[in-house]
Amino acid sequence: MKSHLLAYSHFTEEEIAKVLYHFEEKKFKKRDLVIEAGHVDSYQYFITQGCVRGYIVDYNGKEHNIAFGFEEFWFGDMESFTNNTKAHYNYQALEDLTVLAISKSNWDKISNEVPAFIEYSRNLFRNAMIFQQNRIAKHLMQTAEQRYEQLIYENPKVLQRISLKNIASYLGVTPEFISILRKKAAQK
Secondary structure, three states, X not given: OHHHHHHHOOOOHHHHHHHHHOOEEEEXXXXXXXXXXXXXXXXXXXXXXXXXXXXXXXXXXOEEEEEEEOOOOEEOOHHHHHHOOEOOXXXXXXXXXXXXXXXXXXXXXXXXXXXXXXXXXXHHHHHHHHHHHHHHHHHHHOOHHHHHHHHHHHOOOHHHHOOHHHHHHHHOOOHHHHHHHHHHHHHO
């Protein structure tokens, strides 16, 4: 966590200690729901070990993956966290998961006490917004094969840690289509 903080802002050792004091370590087993849609979740989570998938459930009950998170990744339902409303998103541990969790009240407290944390938050949220905008643009502008190739290029560990079913859902294709793409790549 310390290296992540320093990558996004300038903290003194004292400020880092103050920030880290407000986090609590939580552990989840594989398949546990960390965040469940329909429930208020007043935490943001920083992964120290394991991975999660974020997903929504449509009107037909079909799950759609919207994110995967690995070590040094933040996740949470931002609207629920910020506005104390029911979450729209589910986050499920795909492996045994260890996170550092911070409550909304502690986030606000640190923001008031440590100016570097405000800069850190601003940079973090800016990068998250850019990522989401790029994800939407790629989904609309690229073919499924291009999206698959880019996902693997940008994050090769996806193939080792995420099932084809979950990758397919994230890309908006069928698992069979992913199998075809993998066979095609193996023949190159």
